[in-house]
Amino acid sequence: MDKRKIAIPLVLLLAGVTVWKLSGNGDFRYAGTVEATEVDLSARVASVVAQYEVKEGDLVSAGQPMVRLGCEDIRLAASAAEADFARAEKVYKSGAMPFEGFDHLRVRRDDTALRSSWCVVKAPLAGTVLDVYHEAGEWVTPGVKLLTLGDLSTVWAVFYAPQTSLAKISLGMEVRGTLPEVPGKIFLGKVTHISSEAEFTPKNVQTRKERTRLVYALKVTFDNAEGTLKPGMTLEAKLPD
Numbered sequence: 531m532d533k534r535k536i537a538i539p540l541v542l543l544l545a546g547v548t549v550w551k552l553s554g555n556g557d558f559r560y561a562g563t564v565e566a567t568e569v570d571l572s573a574r575v576a577s578v579v580a581q582y583e584v585k586e587g588d589l590v591s592a593g594q595p596m597v598r599l600g601c602e603d604i605r606l607a608a609s610a611a612e613a614d615f616a617r618a619e620k621v622y623k624s625g626a627m628p629f630e631g632f633d634h635l636r637v638r639r640d641d642t643a644l645r646s647s648w649c650v651v652k653a654p655l656a657g658t659v660l661d662v663y664h665e666a667g668e669w670v671t672p673g674v675k676l677l678t679l680g681d682l683s684t685v686w687a688v689f690y691a692p693q694t695s696l697a698k699i700s701l702g703m704e705v706r707g708t709l710p711e712v713p714g715k716i717f718l719g720k721v722t723h724i725s726s727e728a729e730f731t732p733k734n735v736q737t738r739k740e741r742t743r744l745v746y747a748l749k750v751t752f753d754n755a756e757g758t759l760k761p762g763m764t765l766e767a768k769l770p771d
Contacts, residue, residue, distance in 0.1 A: 564685050566686075568679070579676070593653060596677065601646065604642065612643070619632070657682065661677060663675050691746055707750070722750065
């Protein structure tokens with residue numbers, strides 16, 4: 531018997547089983563990718579990375595130092611500007627220096643002090659260190675990403691529902707999400723945004739037939755206090771038919 535004639539029906543059979551698992555017995559579940567608020571932190575001055583105070587996966591609080599840059603030249607300039615201003619202040623108060631000269635030194639002191647403060651990169655919010663892009667000793671310039679920080683306490687996923695289901699979905703409606711990797715665990719979420727316009731199903735949907743359907747995007751926000759949900763995970767949810 532020709533083995534190729536057997537292989538084709540077998541592939542079709544396996545494909546049919548996969549579809550049945552997703553939508554058989556009325557248990558169809560929509561899939562969405564977990565996303566979170568992410569902040570890229572970049573260098574604001576040109577310098578060598580002195581050290582990272584954190585590593586990937588660390589939890590940090592707002593204002594916590596995360597990266598220290600060398601900034602030897604900037605700190606020297608800031609120290610000299612501070613000393614010059616201190617001397618000028620005494621001379622100005624004695625009436626021996628015009629205001630313009632005194633004010634120029636004040637601005638120079640403030641400018642170098644501000645640049646010096648940029649040498650310590652602090653967390654703008656509480657979150658988790660997702661990515662670290664450099665090592666100590668590397669030279670970085672303004673705009674170069676140092677790390678990415680994510681707030682994983684609250685995450686969301688976007689699901690695409692057909693128009694026939696839209697009338698049964700409302701803002702604030704509770705949605706129960708599940709992870710295939712964690713059977714039995716329920717993640718409670720709420721619908722926080724419903725798209726006002728229909729769109730074609732995104733191209734990453736596998737079948738051509740599904741991609742040609744008009745659907746509405748639903749943003750569902752989930753509490754993630756335990757930190758189980760991570761950006762990029764596929765979350766499944768059952769929505770009204």
